[in-house]
Every structure is written in C-alpha cells, then in structure tokens.
Amino acid sequence: MCGIIGIVSGAENPVAPLIYDGLTVLQHRGQDAAGIVTCQGEQLYHRKSNGLVRDVFQQHHMESLGGHMGVGHVRYPTAGTSSCAEAQPFYTNSPYGITLAHNGNLTNANELSKQLYNEDLRHVNTSSDSEVLMNIFAHELLKRGKMYIENELRLNVDDVFHAISRVHNRCRGGYSIISMITGYGLVGFRDPWGIRPLILGQRKNSNGMDEWILASESVAIISLGFEIVRDIAPGEAVFITAGGEFYEKQCAEDPTYTPCIFEYVYFARPDSVIDGISVHRARLNMGRKLAQRILQENPKHGIDVVIPIPDSGRSAALELARELGVDFREGFVKNRYVGRTFIMPGQEIRKDSVRKKLNPIPDEFFGKNVLLVDDSIVRGNTSRKIVQMARDVGAKKVFFASAAPPVIHPNVYGIDMPAKSEYIAHDKSIEDIAIAIGADWLMYQKLEDLIDACQGGDCGVEEFDTSCFNGVYVTKDIDYAYLKALEEKRNDNAKSNSKKNDEVLEIHNEP
Secondary structure, three states: OEEEEEEOOOOOOOHHHHHHHHHOHHHHHOOOOOEEEEEOOOOOEEEEEEHHHHOOOOOHHHHHHHHHHHHEEOOOOOOOOHHHHHHOEEEEEOOOOOEEEEEEEEHHHHHHHHHHHHHOOOOOOOOHHHHHHHHHHHHHHOOOOOOOEEOOOOOOOOHHHHHHHHHHOOOOOOEEEEEEEOOEEEEEEEEOOOOOOOOEEEEOOOOOEEEEEEEEEEHHHHOOOEEEEOOOOOOOEEEEOOOOOOEEEEEEOOOOOOOOOHHHHHHOOOEEEEEOHHHHHHHHHHHHHHHHHHHHHHHOOOEEEEEEEEOOHHHHHHHHHHOOOOOOOOEEOOOOOOOOOOOOOOOHHHHHHHHHHHHEEEEHHHOOEEEEEEEEOOHHHHHHHHHHHHHHHHOEEEEEOOOOOOOOOOOOOOOOOOOOHOOOOOOOOHHHHHHHHOOOEEEEEEHHHHHHHEEOOOOOOOEEOOOOEOOOOOOOOOOHHHHHHHHHHHHHHHHHHHHHHHHHHHHOOOO
C-alpha cells in the first residue's frame, strides 16, 4: 500500500510545496521512501530517497523542484524490498518522457517483465512491478505513433486513453496510477476492479484557471484547499493538460466496483471518504456490529471499560462502548515518533517496537474487566504484548475484539501481509487464538457484518475485495502456484535476506 498524489497548478503556484504537504497527509500509507518529480516546460526536477517525507526533503531540495505540474509518492514495499533504487516516482524517457507513481500490486508482473524484454524490447532495471507497469504504458503509447501539427510533435489524448486500455488488457491486479507526460499533462487511472483508490479534486486559482489534484485519499485533497470532484471509477482514466484542460474516458471493457475492504478496516485515515464511503462511519458501524454480537452471544459480558488500541481501533471502540452502555476510555498513550509496526520490515524490528510504541495508563486498567478493541489481528504478536501490558498494570480480566474477521489468506493486491503460515488464525480456532494472545475471551467480526458496515455511500458500492478473509480473489487469476511462490517470498527469512541484499546494493552504489 502506497500513497500517490499529482497536481496541475497555475503558473504562479509552484507545485512542489503542495505535493510535499499532500505527502505528509498521506504518510500513513507508506513510511519506507518518498519522492517528488516536477515539470517546468520540458524540464524535469526530482528528489527521492528512503525515509519519511520530512527527512527526504530539505529546504534546498524544495527550492530546486520548479514547475507547476508534478507527481509525488510515499512507498510501502509490498514485496519486502526497501532498496533506494525502487523509490518512486519512476521515469522513462521514451516516449515523451513519462513519470509514474503506483499504488497497488500486479499479480502477473513476472510474466509481463519477460514480455517487455523479449517482445517489447524494453529493459526493466528493478524488481518493482511499478516499473513494469510504467514500461507497459510507455510501450503502448509509443506503438500508437507520433502526431505532428505544423512540424511540431503533439500528443493525441485518444492515444493516451488507448494506451491505458491496453494496460488494462495486459496487467492484472490492483493499481491506481498517476503519471506525468513531460510538457503535456497528468494522467490518472485505476484498475478495472477499483481495488486501489484514486480521487479527483479541483479548485480555481486567483486567475480563474482550473487547478487539479489526484490523490489516494480525500483527506489530501481537502487539506490542500481543493474540493472533491469524485472518485475515479474502476477502469476509468483522466487526462489533465498542463494548461488545466480536462478529459475523461472509461478504458476498461467490463469494469466492476470491488474496492479493497482493508482500506476501511485499517489503512485509510478516518477523516477520508473513499468511493463515497466515510471511513470513520464505516468503523463506527464495525463497532456497532461487534456490540450487537456481544449482547447476543454474551449478554452477561461483565465489561467495565472499553479501551481502543490506537489509532485505527478508536472509532469502532467508541461506538461499541456506546452500544454496550459502558465507559469508553483512552488507556494507551502512543509514541508518535515510532513507525507503524505493521509496515516495518523484519519481524525482529516489529517485536522490539511494540513497547516503544504504546504505553498503558494504569488508572484505566487497575481492577477492571477491560475490553480491548483493535482493527484486526494478523500475526498476533502485537495483540499478545498489549494484552500482557494490560495485565501488568492491574487489569482483572482482559477481553479482546477485532473489528475485522480472522485474516487467513494472503493479500495479493498491495498489502504486504506476512506468509500465510505466520497468521495467528492459520489452522487455529477462536479459542486457541484467545489463549495464544492471553485474552480471557476473543471476538472477531463476522465477514457479512463487516461488508454491511462498509456498504453504500455516494458510489453505491455493494461488493468489496475481501480476499484476506475468504480467499476469493476478484481478478480471478490467482492459483496455488502463485500463492505458494508468494508464501516463500513473504516469510520473515526471505524478507531478512532481501533487506541484507538491499543494504549491500546501496553500499556498492555509494558515490
């Protein structure tokens, strides 16, 4: 899962500071690397590196990023690699000069990489599927030929949309894309299933010119003073010229609306609206559904206080407590300067970070029966340590509720979950999991309740990609061989070796 943003602003409005601010708002979507590429006429300027946005960009970097059109990216490595060479946006010089930022994961990247080399005669320099997708787009755009008007090269908008339709035909998986064609404009498009989000915004500048923004979440659009226009539809593409002219076209043959439900469970900020669905409202609904289950199955629950595990468990916990008629309390203080454990590479770092990240408030636990509420449980290591923290400060009993169902299948569309064998719910009953994390009892959300909690919104979404929970992959191209290879790639030993290789590569690449 990554965060992407692209802006076309007026000539009097340098775009780099806007993109920087937008990336800080999207920082929760990736903390591994950040990058910005801007365009001034036919000249490109760029800066990208490993680290948080605030660390990658210093004042002198920002002053060098000229122009009123640009693309930004924060990276979350879906294949366990953290090489600086794979920081985005990516760039290829042919045709026209194409810059691309990608959120998601291609499920046929290996096949496409071979096609690119053997048939399209294009070289892919990294192991990133994002570079593969960029080269597919570039090759399809090049095949459409060149258009000259009065002896000057011109880009035909129809050619751009045709190239994107070919991307949809060739690429499988989840992807939202923002691409900049040097000197011409900004392109945004989304996979035909709408798995990964992309939202369009607009505002008028002081000269009355339309300024446009594309971003992963609505919160980035609103925070920069733009107004939300709409979500980019599954399979749809938009093209915004450097002068602010807007074009749109559906480029997929049979698009369906099945966004990733994990956006609402965990990844998106609660103040975002994605595909017309309020993330905060969806999480409140998750809490209400859990409370109804508790009252139905365990009416004499004995809960004294409901405490969220910050931050994404808070909305569900708030509504759950209200429905149960018990106190809601903040029981953990979060250290904001420690990264999110879920997206940190390497299990040893993840284990070490839990107690550095959260600290309990003893008064909220001592002598009480406490219900802890989290967004989900994946490995269970964090949950186990948090339950123990509650006991260490005097909780009488510790109950646990997950706003999501048991995670028992790999996500293949852009979330770097561990190997299937490392899920705590793998081959375990609910009772076994409760014992494993040290809870007196454990309740998971039912899948049908989770779907019902998220449905609706302005786009009328009724179905979601819920493959993490039920193993149903909406792209219909995932088989046993793919999942087996993914299992081998995602286990902690493989990730540890990958990280070591990245470090060696970067040392050798030092100037």
